[in-house]
Amino acid sequence: MAGNGTIAIIGGTGKLGAAIARRLAKAGRTVVIGSRSAESASAKATELGFGLTGMSNADAAQAGDVVIVTVPFDAQDATLADIRPHVAGKLVVDTTVPLVPPKVMRVQMPAEGSAAVRTQKALGEGVRIASAFHSVAGHKLITDRDIECDVLVFGDDKADRQIVVELADAMGLRGVHGGALVNSAAAEALTSVLIFINKTYQVDGAGIRITGDLIPPAA
């Protein structure tokens, strides 16, 4: 069992979830994927390979030491209710972007300020929350190609952020500490901007890079 124990991907049959699962499993991590339907999750795990196994979201949350939630914004509430009994004391990494169709190119933040803070409120203070992977295009991440995109990682605990930074690095991306969980608003909002840029500039999945010479902090 490498690194951070078992990593559970909630919503792992979706585009982003499957891509994260595949990259982490390929990097040698122990990964399980969850879905509302255990059968769908199993089928997707078999399709993805790399030793992945599929199960219900609740079972995946139970199995995971780190739990990455990759469901659309409108499925957030129901999904968090499903996993809540199984994540006490664990690190939950929220990837939710508060897109509100049909105007997905328009920033529309929730009343809580960000989806990540909304997740913290839904799961309660006994759960450690980080957020990341907002700006990565799932259809690129599912491939083996190099992706020119940094992953901003937010969370109130530096050690928890560092776990996620290392997961991003293991996936061939660059994880960058972005500060407190409330700062997640920046990356979440940026996703609508990137969708606008994709359309306006005919880009196949625009991303971001932080420029400047970053010297990683001591652990």
Added chain:
Amino acid sequence: MAGNGTIAIIGGTGKLGAAIARRLAKAGRTVVIGSRSAESASAKATELGFGLTGMSNADAAQAGDVVIVTVPFDAQDATLADIRPHVAGKLVVDTTVPLVPPKVMRVQMPAEGSAAVRTQKALGEGVRIASAFHSVAGHKLITDRDIECDVLVFGDDKADRQIVVELADAMGLRGVHGGALVNSAAAEALTSVLIFINKTYQVDGAGIRITGDLIPPAA
């Protein structure tokens, strides 16, 4: 008179304002800088050179065809009240980042959702609003060196955004259309993240690049 007529920089004695004024004047644009004190503005204009002239913020707003507002968040209300009588029908480019000291590394968005939307409300619907230049480090922009930073430009009118994109390009940066004015929240929030990254990774002015092959839209 090149390009977009006279460009007025409100708060042009500040770090960001002076840097924008200098780069645009150096690029051959007609630029005036305003300050609360006309004397300070004149002195700064002389110091910066490149044919810049200084005056009060109100006079600069009156002289400008495009009016760029570069004042700190806590000076926004007073400054907008000063220039409001002089900007009807003009394009006002807001650069305000809603930093709330002492916690400037923490995203704290205003109730309106963004400083740019706040500016739109303060100046009224008769004024064209765009926002840009949130993520550029003034102390780097004031020099002649190349800066690795894109400038996201927001506004509800494409032609107005294009004017600002071209100003960014003229300054040696890359302007990128970022969509509706409400999307300004993304770049404004990102500034707190970049300040956090500067501190955490010992960076001298982190910026952002949009990755992917951007094909500029037809005018």
